[in-house]
Amino acid sequence: DFNSYIGTLPDTLSQLTALTLLKCGNNGFSGSFPEVLLALTNLQKLQMGHTNLTGVLPSDMGLLNQLQLLDLSINMFTGSIPMSLYTITHLTVLDISHTSVNGTIASEIGHLLSLNKLNIRFSSLSGSLPNTFGNLSTLQFVDITNNMLSGTINSEIGSLLALRTFDISGNHISGTIPNSLFGASQLTALLLEENSLSGTFPVDICILQELKNLNFQSNLISSTIPSCLGDIEFLNTLTVNSNMLTGTLPSSLAQLVRLNTLIINNNDLSGTVSANYVNFSALNSFVLHDNGFTGSLTEPPRLPETLVTIDISSNRFTGTLPTYLFHVASPIQVFSASDNCFSGSLTTTVCLISNLSTLVLNGLSSSLHCSREMIDLTHRVYYANFVPGSIPACYFDMPSLKSLYLSGNGLTGTMSDMSNAVSLQNLYLSYNQLRGVIPQSLLQSTGNLRNLDLSTNRLSGTIEDMSVDFVRNTPTDGLSLYLQNNRLSGNIPESLINASSSNDNNHNLTVNILAGNMFSCEVFVKNVLPADPNNDNYVCGSNVLNEMMYLSGILLGLVCATCGVMLYTITSNKYSGTAEAKLWHELVVWVTQYIVWKPTSRAANKHLQRLADVFVSFRLYTTIIALVALILFLPLYTIIKYVNDGDFGQYTYQYGWVI
Numbered sequence: 305d306f307n308s309y310i311g312t313l314p315d316t317l318s319q320l321t322a323l324t325l326l327k328c329g330n331n332g333f334s335g336s337f338p339e340v341l342l343a344l345t346n347l348q349k350l351q352m353g354h355t356n357l358t359g360v361l362p363s364d365m366g367l368l369n370q371l372q373l374l375d376l377s378i379n380m381f382t383g384s385i386p387m388s389l390y391t392i393t394h395l396t397v398l399d400i401s402h403t404s405v406n407g408t409i410a411s412e413i414g415h416l417l418s419l420n421k422l423n424i425r426f427s428s429l430s431g432s433l434p435n436t437f438g439n440l441s442t443l444q445f446v447d448i449t450n451n452m453l454s455g456t457i458n459s460e461i462g463s464l465l466a467l468r469t470f471d472i473s474g475n476h477i478s479g480t481i482p483n484s485l486f487g488a489s490q491l492t493a494l495l496l497e498e499n500s501l502s503g504t505f506p507v508d509i510c511i512l513q514e515l516k517n518l519n520f521q522s523n524l525i526s527s528t529i530p531s532c533l534g535d536i537e538f539l540n541t542l543t544v545n546s547n548m549l550t551g552t553l554p555s556s557l558a559q560l561v562r563l564n565t566l567i568i569n570n571n572d573l574s575g576t577v578s579a580n581y582v583n584f585s586a587l588n589s590f591v592l593h594d595n596g597f598t599g600s601l602t603e604p605p606r607l608p609e610t611l612v613t614i615d616i617s618s619n620r621f622t623g624t625l626p627t628y629l630f631h632v633a634s635p636i637q638v639f640s641a642s643d644n645c646f647s648g649s650l651t652t653t654v655c656l657i658s659n660l661s662t663l664v665l666n667g668l669s670s671s672l673h674c675s676r677e678m679i680d681l682t683h684r685v686y687y688a689n690f691v692p693g694s695i696p697a698c699y700f701d702m703p704s705l706k707s708l709y710l711s712g713n714g715l716t717g718t719m720s721d722m723s724n725a726v727s728l729q730n731l732y733l734s735y736n737q738l739r740g741v742i743p744q745s746l747l748q749s750t751g752n753l754r755n756l757d758l759s760t761n762r763l764s765g766t767i768e769d770m771s772v773d774f775v776r777n778t779p780t781d782g783l784s785l786y787l788q789n790n791r792l793s794g795n796i797p798e799s800l801i802n803a804s805s806s807n808d809n810n811h812n813l814t815v816n817i818l819a820g821n822m823f824s825c826e827v828f829v830k831n832v833l834p835a836d837p838n839n840d841n842y843v844c845g846s847n848v849l850n851e852m853m854y855l856s857g858i859l860l861g862l863v864c865a866t867c868g869v870m871l872y873t874i875t876s877n878k879y880s881g882t883a884e885a886k887l888w889h890e891l892v893v894w895v896t897q898y899i900v901w902k903p904t905s906r907a908a909n910k911h912l913q914r915l916a917d918v919f920v921s922f923r924l925y926t927t928i929i930a931l932v933a934l935i936l937f938l939p940l941y942t943i944i945k946y947v948n949d950g951d952f953g954q955y956t957y958q959y960g961w962v963i
Contacts, residue, residue, distance in 0.1 A: 309333065318343035329353040329375065336360070337381070342367045353399070354378040361405075366391040373397040377423070381405055390415050399423040401447070406430065409448075414439035425449035425471075432456070433472075438463045449495075450474035457501075462487030471495040473519070481525075483508045490514055497521035497543070505549065510535055519543040521567070526550070529568075534559040540586065546570040553577065553592075564588040564610065571595055577616075586610055593617040593640065603628040611635055617642035617664065620673045624648040625665075632656050640664035642709070645674035649693035650715075661704050666732070667712035690714025695733070700725045711735050711757070719763075722746045730755040734786065741765030742787075757786040759816070766794030767817075783813055788838075789820035796823050796833060804835030818842045 309331040318340045326344070329351045336359030341350065348370055357379040366388030368374075374392075377399045384407030385400070395416050406428040413419075414436025425447045432455025437443075444466050453472065456479035461470065467488040473495050480503030481496070491512050502524040509518070510532035516539060525547040533539065534556025542557075545567050552575035553568070564586045576599035577592070587608040593615045600623030601616070607628075612635055621644045629636060630653040637659050646668045654663065669689035694717025695710060707730040715733075718740030722728070729752045738761040746756075748771040767787070785800075796817075803813050817823075818838040825832050825844040833839050 313338045313340055315340050317341070320344060322346055324348045324370075327351045329355060331355050333357055337362055337376075344368070346370055348394075349373040351375040352379075357381065359383075361386050361389070363388060365389045368392060369394070371395055372418075375399045376403070378402040383407070385410070387412060392416070394418055396420040396442075401425040401427065403427050408432075409434055409453075411436045413437070416440065417442070419443055421445040423447045424451065427451055429453060433458050433461075435460050437461060440464060442466055445469045447471045448475070453477060455479075457482055457485060457496075459484040461485050464488050465490060467491060468514075469493040469495075472499070473497040475499055477501060479503075481506050481509075486511045488512075492538075493517040495519045496523065499523055501525060505530055505544075507532065509533075513537065515539055517541040520547060522546040524548060528552075529554055529557075529573075531556045533557060536560070538562060541565040543567040544571070545591070549573055551575075553597075562586055567591040569593040569595065569615065573597065577601060589613040591615040593619065595619055597621060600624075601626040607634075609635060613638040615640040615664075617644065617666075618671070619643075620645055620671055622646065622674075625651050625654075625668075627651050627653045630654045630656055632658070634659075636660060637704075638662040638664075641668065642666035643671050645669060645671050645689075646691075649691060650696055650699075650710075650713075652696045652698055655696065655698035655702055657702070659704050660702055661727075662707040663699075663705060664707070664709040665713070666709045670712055690737075693717070695720065695738075697721075700728075703727065706730065706752075708732070719743050719746070722749070727752065729753060732757045733761070734759040736761050738763055742767060742792075744769050747771065753783065755784040757784070758790070759786040760789040760820075763787075763790040763792060765792065767792060767800075768794050768797060770797040770800060785813070785815045785817060787817040787821065792817070792821040792823065794824060796825065801833060804833050 309328070310333065312333060312335050313328075317338075321344065323344050324346055326341070326347060326349070330353070333352075333355045335357065337357055339362055341347070342362065342364060345367060347368055350368070350371060350373065353375045354377070357376070359381065360383030361376075361381055363386050365386045369392055371392050372394050374389075374395060374397065378401070381400070381403040383405065385405060387410060389398075390410060390412035393415060396418050397420060398416070399421070401423045402425070404427065405424070408431030409424075409429060411434040413434060417439065419440050420442055421444065423445070426449065429448070429451040430453065432453060433448075435458055437458055438460025441464065443464050445468065447469065449471050450473070453475040455477065457472070457477060459482045461467070462482070462484035465488060468490050470485075470488070470491060471493065474497070477496070477499040478501065481501060483506060485494075486506070486508045489512065492514050493516060494509075494512070495517065497519045498521065500523065501520070504527035505520075505525055507530045509515075510530060513536060515536050518533075518539065518541065521543050522545070525544070526549065528551030529544065529549060531554040533542070534554060537560075539560050540562045542560075542563065543565065546569070549568070549571040551573065553573060555578060557563070557566070558578065565588055567589060569591050570593070572595065573592070574596040577597050585608055588610050589612065591613065594617070597616070597619040599621065601621060603626070614629065614636060615638070617640045621641070623646065625641060625646055625648070629639070630651065634657045636657055638661065639654070639657075640662070642664050643666065650665065654660065668691050674689060691713040693715065695715055697720035699705075699708060699710075700720050700722045701724045703724075704727055705725070706727050708728065709730070709732045711732045712735040715736040715738060717738065719733075719738060719742065722743050723745040725731075725746075731753070732755070734757045738758070740763065742758065742763055742765065747767060747769045800815070804815050813835055815833060815835045816837055818833060818836045819842075823832070823844060832842055832844060836842070
């Protein structure tokens with residue numbers, strides 16, 4: 305084992321007819337299964353896992369009829385399991401996991417009466433489990449994870465009294481969980497996740513008093529969680545998320561003192577969460593997001609010293625964040641409370657947790673159940689509540705924090721200095737009301753930043769100080785940068801333009817910064833930022849400004865030239881030239897006096913006089929409207945814009961957090 309052998313096994317190996325043990329796993333062999341081994345008829349243990357073998361298994365594998373252990377895992381075998389393999393009745397361990405073996409599990413597997421361990425996980429087997437599984441009375445371990453098995457769970461499995469681990473996760477098994485399955489009273493791990501199992505949560509499962517790991521994740525199990533689960537003394541992992549469970553969380557679960565993982569998210573559970581649920585002395589993960597739990601989280605008598613992950617997001621919790629969880633000695637590394645009905649501002653006590661790596665507080669008050677519904681004739685629109693206050697500066701000083709999510713809270717204020725956020729990899733602050741400039745310490749970051757989302761805020765200033773290292777030092781999986789819908793201006797950094805170019809394969813950059821901002825760029829530039837989704841239709845703020853200035857200058861020049869000609873004509877007393885020039889002089893004088901300035905004469909032509917009267921009336925009414933707008937509406941607009949801290953104006957957005 306664990307050498308660097310390459311090539312194939314020598315033919316002379318067949319002369320070792322008395323050989324009983326061959327261990328040559330974790331090497332770099334090539335070719336198919338070495339048929340030279342079929343001559344070793346006394347071989348009892350053959351371990352060739354992770355040896356880079358390919359092809360199909362030989363049809364006469366049954367020649368090794370003395371084999372007790374066969375490990376061919378982590379190879380690239382194809383084809384079906386040879387029928388002769390089922391004739392090796394001395395087999396106790398069969399491991400062909402992590403291969404591409406296909407076909408079905410033949411009913412002849414029932415001939416392996418000595419089989420103790422069967423591992424065919426991560427292969428390509430199809431069909432159903434044969435009824436002859438019930439013959440394998442010595443079987444203790446079954447792992448057929450991530451294949452393509454279908455059909456139902458055979459009731460004969462329950463007759464395997466020695467069975468301790470039964471794992472058929474990641475298949476297409478359907479039907480209900482048969483009560484006969486629980487006849488296998490020695491089961492310690494029942495893993496049925498990611499199938500299509502339906503029906504109710506079987507109450508008879510509580511018969512399995514040796515059960516430690518129960519996983520029904522991602523099925524179609526309905527009804528309530530049986531309260532008798534609290535009587536399974538050794539249960540340490542309960543994973544029943546992504547089903548259709550209803551009702552409340554049984555209070556009896558608080559009796560499970562050995563429970564270290566409780567994952568019940570993505571169901572339709574409701575009711576309150578007792579403080580005793582986080583009182584398990586061994587609890588490590590407490591995950592119940594995407595349910596309908598209500599009420600506040602009251603402080604338990606004591607907190608487990610092993611609690612690392614808490615996820616209570618997407619529920620209906622009220623009150624303030626449970627600050628009792630945040631203290632210097634807290635072991636919490638992941639805390640998520642997004643999309644609830646919490647009130648109050650962001651707490652600073654969370655900064656006391658030295659080991660916290662992920663903090664997710666998106667939309668703390670934005671659950672639909674506490675949002676206000678707005679009138680809309682086409683569809684339902686909800687107005688989320690905002691979290692008062694700003695982001696505490698200490699959030700950017702936590703030494704272990706890698707991911708910070710504060711989007712959709714309507715937070716105000718400015719962004720603090722981020723010089724100490726050296727571990728930060730993911731920062732999401734979108735859909736708030738942050739003002740001011742992006743901190744220079746963030747733009748010049750040379751750390752591990754992978755995702756930065758400051759979109760849909762009120763940030764101003766430029767990003768010209770963004771360092772080359774900000775883009776260059778991104779990890780191999782790239783950088784995601786979202787700054788759209790702010791008030792940013794100035795030049796786009798050259799390093800960002802180069803990194804987003806389709807000709808640059810050294811960066812994996814996802815960028816969206818153009819929409820809703822007014823960046824400068826060269827006149828007539830089309831590809832401002834090639835990687836940005838708005839690149840093709842973006843008009844630079846500088847171009848719009850320049851075009852308006854050019855047009856205004858041209859119009860002003862024409863007006864000045866016209867006024868100059870008219871003034872010169874009026875003040876001139878000599879009429880030189882043709883009769884047409886004299887007529888033009890009289891017409892200009894009359895138009896200037898009557899229409900533009902004051903009516904001192906009448907036109908000889910009645911149609912021209914009517915036209916002149918229309919111009920006079922138009923001048924009168926437009927003057928009155930302009931005066932009313934200036935006197936009444938301009939002061940009102942000024943008051944609204946500046947008295948309410950600038951919350952109204954042409955750059956103002958009213959945001960709603962969408963889950």
